[in-house]
Amino acid sequence: MNVLIFGSGQLARMMYLAGCPLGIEVSAVDVNTHKVVNPVNKEPYNIGLEEAIEQADAISVEFEHVPEALLEKAELSGKLMPGIGAILTGADRVREKHLLQRLDIANCPHRVIDNVEQLDGAVDELGDQLIVKASRDGYDGYGQWRLHKSDDLPDLKQQLLALDLRKVPLVVEKMLHFDREVSLVGVRNSKGHFRFYDLAENLHHQGQLHVSLAPAPGVTEALTQQAREIFKTLADELNYTGVLAVEFFQLGDRLLVNEIAPRVHNSGHWTMQSADTCQFENHLRAICDLPLGDTSIKTVCAMVNIIGYASFARDMLTIRGCHLHWYGKTVRDKRKMGHFNLVGQTYPELATSMLALADYVPESHFPHLANKARTLS
Template identity: 65%
Template sequence: MRVLVYGAGQLAQMMYLAGAPLGIEVEAVDVSSDTVVHPVSKLPLDASLEQAIEAADALTVEFEHVPERLLEQAEKSNKLMPSMEAILVGADRVREKQLLETLQIPNCSHRIVTSLDELDACISALGDKLIIKASRDGYDGYGQWRLTSADQLEEIKQALDGLDLSAVPLVVEKMLSFERELSLIGVRSQNGDIKVYPIAENLHYQGQLHVSVAPAPKVDAALQQQAEDIFKRLADGMQYTGVLAVEMFQCGDQLLVNELAPRVHNSGHWTLTGSDTSQFENHLRAVTGLPLGDTGARSPAAMINIIGCGTFSRELLSIPGCHLHWYGKTVRDKRKMGHINLTAENYQMLGHKMQQLVAYVPGEAFPKLAEEAQKLSSWK
């Protein structure tokens, strides 16, 4: 079988590696040049995009910001999974909020803004602690502005001046006081079977994910169930096929959905060693019509992103249960270069292993590691 993935980054690479044992040949589309490439070597393959679409059993995406003309072409083949509509929900915060409202899924109080004049009304409605987000093409912390008091409004308006808000509206959210960021990764098959992984806890720094711990500590059955119910409503509501990531805030015992990612997700990389079936394998199983695999956690697991950094000691592999996933890219500031997966018998041991890891990596590139290591190792 063949699966064509739009996007040729690390997610396509990990899908390729998960597909090969299943006899699924994964090819990638470099969307900047419309060329079909090998997902690992990135070398061009001997097929035009049209030929590759024709030869594929399924088409899918590794990121939601695929040019719409390509998505339209893909959708026409009737082989695109998830659907173009679901992908655009992930690419456009207006569509995302509309879906959440339609499905009555709890999310942050917000307003859609298509003209700067409407910002004053947002303050009246939501208060003066706001996060203002571009509804499209905002990614990894770019395209966001924070308002922490009403007197910053003029400054923000100046920063936003010149944006075509009727074409790309803003989503203005009330800044939440939440305990932590969680995500649920799940998968839905073509015939509606659903399997979800345990919730992960995500630690961000400057808008980027740095560490995930799964199963998230201190998640009771009710919270896991709440997340699963949200997932089911979303996945069924979109008639979704494949892996879907749901990012949430925990406020007390309530979960508010923050963002959806219609694809395999960084906060699910722990599944490569922490679960019986990785998110990459399950995504491929779903889009090719194979039965879904087990999504239980084998043991506590942590995923630590390697961001903007290529120099660390490979001796980190001497930590038992430590695995490196290197993406083979040129080092650039803020670029996700790879990740490290750790598993351990319990959270305390996981914390100890993270403490060991601290010795092998430059601290400035891993700003959340030592703190989280300390927290887990003193776990009771």
């Protein structure tokens, strides 16, 4: 079978590698040049985009910010999974908020604004501790601003004046004091069958994911069921096929949806070592109409992103249960260069490996690693 992925970064690369044992040929589209390339070495294939779409058995995306004109080409083929509606919803926070409201799914109190002066009304309604998010093209902490007190409102307005808010409105959210962030990665096939991975606990720094711990400690059966019901509601409404990630804020025994990602997701990378079938293989299984794989957990795992850093030896591979996934990119600030998956049979065993890894890498680039390990010991 042939699968075409729009986007040619590390997620397409990991889908390519997951497809090899299944005999699935995965190629990727560089969405900037429209060239069809090998997802691993980025070498272009001798085939045009239209021909690649025609020859593909299934088409998908590695990220939601694919130019809409390309998505429309793929949608017309009848092979795009998930469909264009799901992808565009994940790419636009306003559409996402409308979907959550229509389905009566709890999320952060918020207002959508398309004029800087509307910030005053948002403060009156939501308070003076706010997170302001660009509705499109913002990720990994980009396109976000914070208001901590009303005295700072004039400065925030000044920062936002340069933006075209008619073109890209802002979502203004109340800053919540939640217990933690968790995510649920699952998969749905075209027949409406589901498989779920365990909830993962996510630790962020400057708006960017740094560590995912799975299974998340202290999760009750009721919390798991709450997350799965929300996931099912969203996936069924979107007529979804493939892997979907739903990120939550946990407040006690209640979950609020932060955002959805219509694709394989960074907070699911731990499945590569710790689950019977990883998220990348399950996405391919779903869109190729193959039986969904077992999502049961074999070990506990910490996924640790390597961000904007490459100056280390590989000696940490002597650590028990340490697996390195390197993406082969040039270093850039806040760029995801790769990730570690650390596995253990118990949380204390995992904590030992996490602390050992912390001895090899600088705390400035891995700010949560040692502190989280100590909570598991």
